[in-house]
Amino acid sequence: MLDSNERARRFYSAAGWAPDGAEKTDTMPGEDVPLCEVRYRIELVSA
Numbered sequence: 001m002l003d004s005n006e007r008a009r010r011f012y013s014a015a016g017w018a019p020d021g022a023e024k025t026d027t028m029p030g031e032d033v034p035l036c037e038v039r040y041r042i043e044l045v046s047a
Contacts, residue, residue: 003036017042 001008003023022039 001037001040003038009038009040012040015042 001012003009017040019038020041024037024039026035026037027033028035
């Protein structure tokens with residue numbers, strides 16, 4: 001998700017997801033505005 005999307009970050013954090021350290025910067029086609037993304041993960045537990 002975008003690192004600036006605080007609402008999404010709170011939502012996923014409340015559900016147990018956490019950033020795993022991976023980050024990526026991309027740009028939209030035809031734009032010079034950088035989009036900084038962070039990756040969140042959750043540990044799955046088998047029953």
